[in-house]
Every structure is written in structure tokens, then in C-alpha cells.
Amino acid sequence: MKSLVTMAGLFCALTHRLSMHFETELVHSGRSIDPATGALVAPIHLSTTFERGVDGSSPHGYVYGRSDNPNRQALETALATLEAGCEAAVFGSGSAATLTLLQALKAGDHVVAPQNVYFGVQEILAKILAPWGLQYTLVDTTDLAAVAAAIQANTRLVLIETPSNPQLAVTDIQAVANLAHQAQAYLACDNTIPSPVLQRPFDHGADFVIHATTKYLAGHSDVIGGAVMTKESNPLFDQLRLIQGLGGAIPSPFDCWLTLRGLSTLALRVQAQSQAALAIAQWLQQHPAIERVLYPGLPGHPGYDTAQRQMQGGYGGVLSILVHGGQEAALAMSTKTQIFTRATSFGGPHSTLEHRASIEAPGSQTPVNLLRLSIGLEHPQDLMADLDQALRTPD
């Protein structure tokens, strides 16, 4: 397996095309029959160390668990294939994935990032990387003129997240890629909310795709992880790989195994969650207790046309609602649901809702009456009934 990916790394430019349908790759990519036992499901390789050859070589392709592991290798192979990239590197969290890509830049380099990017990334930029000398500008990446104005001579990376968490803003991937490339900068796209089922950033000019695999890819709210995929071999990805191996912010073999298992059902889960989210968003926008629904699948959403162009088969399982009556009404509503659980994160089988402003640090741009909903795999009518009774029940 090791040698396959090394070959993929060498011949990146030749390996972008999926050879099978996406659903088939979800089940088979990165998997093989275990040669020792014939098992269809790979064993979990907990060993931290691997036998060396008499000449000091690594005849099995593995040396030490920090630098590589068979379960990690399998997951990286599958993820690279699913995003139709050439290589993937996985990490112990989505945040570690983004942090490592940014750490691969140099002090004095400049990054453009969305002003409503996932709040943890804003914290990483402000509290970890700025003190190390990375420069950055936060802009509204849905505004192309603002992106163009923010790009500087030393900009090496433009980061986007589309649709964004939690405001579901839609950024035009191809247009921002063009701006980044004109300035010889890379474009990285956080594809966590749509997943590769609904959006393929490499087809729209992105150079890197980032995932919090914690969410839809693993899909069961039981493993934290992250990944960076690269479209082609490049020095930034090489540096990221170096940091992955030297720093060791890696997922455990069991984490990799769980995430790979989750991938098998990804298409079915995301399609169901996305269809249910659209139905719930359409219903909620008529609800008298709701001021506004933020969901890119609604024709009134400012990113609707762009989302139609760059997403396929749906708009994702996350939506946000602005509740009439401000923060108090939003918090009160969140205490009354019986199926939706008040909890952070999204992408799991259980529907959850969260008052984002109270978890984000001071300076958050999230409206105080916003609740983010993650639509799980329950029946959509039960979810609507639950939201309806919570919105109607008096305090």
C-alpha cells in the first residue's frame, strides 16, 4: 500500500480521474483483502514499530507509527481518491489539518481567510500563527472585489470555507481560485459541510481541500479527525507532510479505521441528510417564529446561484435559523426540543442544534439569535414536529 501512494505522489498529474463511480470508490478505495487472513475488513494495526531489514531498510514499507501506519495509509488513499486529488494527509482533528497547512507557510507570508470562517480557525490565526509571524487578512470571501483588494504581494494562500459554518455563506470557488492564481497564491477550500458527495473543489480550481473528518466523513459523532488533500505535488504539501511526520498530530489507527468505515455509507447519509435539510429549511422559512433561514438551497439565499453551479445533488445537512425575539428566544427554544440535542458539531446521525454565539469567543460575527441545526438521520417529519412544538411552546 505504501508503494502505491508513493507512486501516486510521483505521478500526481496523471491520477486525478476517478476510475469508478464515486459510490463504488467509497466502499472500495483504500481497502484490500487482508493477505494474512482473507478478512474483508482490515485489522487495526496498533503496532508503533515495524521490523527493519538486515541492511537497515524497511522491507514492509513502514518504520514507525508517527511517520506511517497501514490504517492511516488506507484512509489517506481513500480520501485522495474521493476528492480526486493526488495525495491526502490525515490529522488528529480538522483543526490540526488547517493548522498544519498554515504552519507549512513561512513567517512573513500572508494569508487571506473568510471573516466568518469556522471560529477555531480565526483563533488559530490570531493566537498561534500571528505571534509566529504569519500575516493574515479576514475578508468577506463572497465579495470578489474584497478578496482581490486583500491579496498582497506576499499572499501565498487564500483559504475559503463554503458553505461556511455557521452562516452558510457561499463563496465562488472558481472565481477566488482565479484571483489567487493570478497572484501566484494557492487556494485551499474547507469542504467539510458539503463533503465530496455534494462539492468537488478541485473541479473548480482549488489546490487544497481541507476536511474535518469528524463531521460527515466519519459520520457517527465518535471520532475526531482531519485531512488535507492536494490536487498536485507541490512544495507546500511536501512541507505539510514533513510537519505531519515530525510533529505527529496524527490520528490513531483506530480513528483511521473508524473514519474509513464511515466512508462506506457517506453518499447515502449525506444525500438523506441534505434532502431532509432542504425540506426542513423550506418549511421553517414559512414558520411565524422564524425571522430568517440561512440555507444555500433556498432561492432567496444570496449564494443560491453560485451553490447551484458548484454543488451537485444537494446543499448539505446544516442550516441556521434566526429566531424572532433575539438571543433569549433562541436560547429558550433550544431547551424545548425533544429529538434535537443541544450539542456542538454536526454531521452525525443524531440531529443537534446549537446557539453558536455563546460558544464562539468574543468578537464572533454570529447573530445572537442564530441557532445552527445539524440534520441527522431521523425521519424529517419527526424533526419538523419537534422543531414546531419547541417554537410554539410558551416559556
Ligand SMILES: Cc1ncc(COP(=O)(O)O)c(C=O)c1O
Ligand atoms: C468547517 C469546519 N472546519 C474545521 C473544523 C475543525 O474540526 P475539528 O473540530 O475536528 O478540529 C470545524 C469544526 O467544527 C468546522 O466546522
